[in-house]
Amino acid sequence: MESSLIAELPPPLPAEQIIALNQPRADLATHRTYTWNGRDLDVPPGVFMPGATSRMIHQRILDGDIDVRGRRYAAMGSGLGVEAAVAALRGARSVHALDIHPASVAATEQTYRAIVPEPRTAEFTALVSDLFEAVPDGWQADVVTFNPPAVSQTVSDDPDVVRNVCVGASATDAFFAQIAGRDLLAPGGEVHLIASNTADLRAVVSGAEAAGFTAAVDHVHDWHDGVLTYLFRLTREGAA
Secondary structure (H helix, E strand, O other): OOOHHHHHOOOOOOHHHHHHHOOOOOOOOOOEEEEEOOEEEEEOOOOOOOOHHHHHHHHHHHHOOOOOOOOEEEEEOOOOOHHHHHHHHOOOOEEEEEEOOHHHHHHHHHHHHHHOOOOOOOEEEEEEOOOOOOOOOOOOEEEEEEOOOEEOOOOOOOHHHHHHHEOOHHHHHHHHHHHHHHOOEEEEEEEEEEEEOOEOHHHHHHHHHHOOOEEEEEEEEEOOOOOEEEEEEEEOOOOO
16 A cells, blocks of 8 residues: 555656756766865766765755764765765764775775864775675664665666666665665664655655655755655664
C-alpha cells in the first residue's frame, strides 16, 4: 500500500525538461576551483563540483540542523569531501567518506586536510567503495548523508556524468538495501537524503520504505524553474 508521503510527492518533470536542466558542464575533465567559506579548494578532473544541493547539506551540517556532534558520520558519494570536513569541524566522533571514484576519494582526503585544523580529533576514514561494500561487517553509522545520482533521465553517455547524475532510483534502492541488509545504521540513527523532481521521488521513497525505512520531509526548496528539491530524513526502527 502506498504511504501518504509517497502520494503527496510530485511526479518527475517532463523528460525533455529534466535533460535540459541537467546538461553537464564542459570543464569536467579539467582542474577547477571551488570556494567554501573563503577557502579555495582544488577540484581535480572527473571530480564533480559541489552544486546547490550539495551546499544545502554542507550548510545544514555546519548549522547543526544535521547533528553530527559526538556521532559516527558517513558521507556517501563524498565527491570533493566538503561535508566530511564540515562534520569533523562540527564535532563528529568519526567520519567515513565513501565514493566509488578513486580521484574523488583522494580529493576528499585533500579537502579534509585543508579545512580541518590540527589537532584533528575525529577518526577519519576515506574509502573507495561501491556504496558500503568496502566498510567492514559490524560497522555502523549514526548519521549518513547522500546526494544520490537519482536523475531519472540519461543526460550524457560520459561515465563520470552518469556516475554523478543519472543512475536513477536503482542507486537509492541499492543504498537502502545495503543499509538494511547489513544493519549499517545504529539504533537512533538517521539518513539524510536529498533529491528533486528531476528524479522519481516516489520510487526513491518507495524503495526506502521497502527496506524498512520511515521517511519524512525535512525541507523543500523551490527553485522557481519547476524544480522542487526535497531533503528527506529517514529512520529505521528495526535497526538492531
